[in-house]
């Protein structure tokens with residue numbers, strides 16, 4: 001069980017990256033942020049990929065990077081668009097418990113501010129509201145555990161994830 005990954009999914013700004021690293025420290029696991037892996041492998045920022053080649057190119061490269069991921073005993077913070085690749089999500093679920101960090105649309109807006117600079121993978125004319133509804137179905141489909149993540153601090157979200165893992169007997173033993 002200790003070699004299983006914990007895979008965080010959810011909207012941009014829900015705390016996958018911020019909470020992920022706290023969770024890894026708390027549980028004595030490694031940490032992988034797949035956005036950073038993509039940037040390293042492609043040699044460009046995510047926003048540049050979207051600007052140069054479009055949002056679907058980012059989804060394609062994200063799917064490939066996720067499919068090639070072979071870590072064990074890590075917290076994996078995915079990008080918000082990871083759920084567009086069914087194959088990648090199946091791969092992540094093979095050796096991991098997938099946790100959906102759920103925050104309402106208003107909190108997404110508060111947290112991501114000017115989202116035009118965040119490299120969000122969406123059609124240029126798709127509203128954030130529409131994207132939120134489209135994504136919600138996907139996050140619910142793939143999330144084995146769902147955590148209300150609009151808590152005041154990242155530490156509280158980390159506590160809530162640990163409690164839910166323990167409740168389902170999925171928490172790795174901390175040594």
Ligand SMILES: Nc1ncnc2c1ncn2[C@@H]1O[C@H](COP(=O)(O)OP(=O)(O)O)[C@@H](O)[C@H]1O
Pocket residue numbers: 010011012013014015016017018019077111149150151152153154155157
């Ligand atoms: N309770 C909370 N949990 C996580 N992040 C929070 C919380 N409250 C405020 N934030 C802020 O929201 C942002 C979350 O961003 P990030 O961790 O990059 O999310 P993601 O990786 O899901 O896009 C950070 O700026 C963080 O400081």
Ligand SMILES: O=C(O)C1=C[C@@H](OP(=O)(O)O)[C@@H](O)[C@H](O)C1
Pocket residue numbers: 010011012013016017035046047078079080081118119120121122
């Ligand atoms: O939701 C999205 O479309 C995206 C979210 C980003 O990651 P975060 O969810 O960590 O912000 C990053 O993967 C990429 O720019 C696309």
Ligand SMILES: [Mg+2]
Pocket residue numbers: 016017018035077078079
């Ligand atoms: Mg992130």
